[in-house]
Amino acid sequence: MADDYESFKVKVLGLTKIDLNAYKERQMKRRIDSLIAKHNYKGYDTYVEQLKKDKELFEEFVNFLTINVSEFYRNPEQWKILETIVFPELVKKYGNNIKIWSAACSTGDEPYSLAMLLSKFIPTNRIKIIATDIDNQVLDKARLGLYNQKSLASLPKEFVDKYFTKVGASNYQISDEIKRCVEFKKHNLLTDQYPTGCNMIVCRNVLIYFTEEAKDEIYRKFYNALANDGILFVGSTEQIIQYRQYGYESDRSFFYRK
Numbered sequence: 001m002a003d004d005y006e007s008f009k010v011k012v013l014g015l016t017k018i019d020l021n022a023y024k025e026r027q028m029k030r031r032i033d034s035l036i037a038k039h040n041y042k043g044y045d046t047y048v049e050q051l052k053k054d055k056e057l058f059e060e061f062v063n064f065l066t067i068n069v070s071e072f073y074r075n076p077e078q079w080k081i082l083e084t085i086v087f088p089e090l091v092k093k094y095g096n097n098i099k100i101w102s103a104a105c106s107t108g109d110e111p112y113s114l115a116m117l118l119s120k121f122i123p124t125n126r127i128k129i130i131a132t133d134i135d136n137q138v139l140d141k142a143r144l145g146l147y148n149q150k151s152l153a154s155l156p157k158e159f160v161d162k163y164f165t166k167v168g169a170s171n172y173q174i175s176d177e178i179k180r181c182v183e184f185k186k187h188n189l190l191t192d193q194y195p196t197g198c199n200m201i202v203c204r205n206v207l208i209y210f211t212e213e214a215k216d217e218i219y220r221k222f223y224n225a226l227a228n229d230g231i232l233f234v235g236s237t238e239q240i241i242q243y244r245q246y247g248y249e250s251d252r253s254f255f256y257r258k
C-alpha cells in the first residue's frame with residue numbers, strides 16, 4: 001500500500017501539477033484514503049484511471065486535496081491589529097500605493113476582507129490586491145462573490161451593510177466596488193513564480209498542511225517577494241519560530257517584517 005501511494009503521488013503530480021510530497025504525508029494520505037473509500041474504489045490505481053476520464057470526479061479531488069475552508073475576518077483579533085497598527089503604518093509610508101498579495105486566498109473571503117478594511121484608509125479605486133490560489137473552483141467562486149451568512153459571521157456589521165446585498169433568505173452578494181479591488185489568478189506556491197515588490201503578503205491557513213522543507217522554501221520566497229519593510233501576515237497557528245533565520249523581524253505575533 002505504501003508503494004502504491006508513492007506511485008499514486010507521481011500520477012497525481014502528472015495530472016494536477018500538485019506535488020503531494022510537499023504536504024504532510026500522514027494527514028494527506030488519511031484524507032485521500034477516506035475519499036477513495038467513500039466512492040468505493042478498490043485502490044489508488046482504479047481511482048486514478050477514473051480521475052482521467054471523469055471531469056467532475058477530478059474537480060472534486062483537487063478541491064478536496066486543497067482544503068479550502070475560509071471566512072471573512074478569520075481571527076478578528078488579528079484584523080484589529082491590521083486596522084489599528086499595520087494599515088495605518090503602511091498608509092503613512094506609501095499613501096495609496098500599497099501592493100498586497102493574498103496567497104492561497106481560497107473563495108475570496110480574505111482578499112475581500114482586506115479590501116473592505118483598507119477602504120477605511122484609501123479610496124477603493126486605488127486599492128489593488130492580488131489574490132491567488134491553486135484551485136480553479138475556489139477562484140471561480142471568489143470571482144462570483146456570493147457568500148452565505150455563516151462566512152460573514154465575524155465581519156464587522158458596517159462592512160456587511162456597506163458592501164453586500166442580501167440575495168434570497170441567507171446569501172449575500174459582494175459589491176462590484178470591492179470586487180474591482182481584487183485581481184484573482186491561479187498560482188501554485190510550490191512551483192510558480194512569485195510577484196515582487198509586495199508591501200504586504202497575507203498567507204494564512206495553508207502552510208500548516210506543508211512539510212517543514214516546503215514551508216522553509218516558501219518563507220524564503222515570500223521574503224524575496226516583499227519590498228523592503230514589507231509585512232508577512234500569517235495564520236493563528238502558524239507562528240514562524242525561526243523568523244530571524246529567514247531575515248524577518250517581528251514586533252508582534254503573526255506579523256513579520258522584511
Ligand SMILES: C[S@@+](CC[C@H](N)C(=O)[O-])C[C@H]1O[C@@H](n2cnc3c(N)ncnc32)[C@H](O)[C@@H]1O
Pocket residue numbers: 066067068069070071074103104105106107109110132133134135138187188189190203204205206235
Ligand atoms: C484553508 S484555505 C485558506 C484560505 C484563507 N487564506 C484563509 O485563511 O481563510 C487553504 C487554501 O490553500 C490553497 N492551496 C493549497 N495548496 C496550495 C498551493 N500549493 N499553492 C497555492 N494554494 C494552495 C487551497 O486551494 C485552499 O484554497
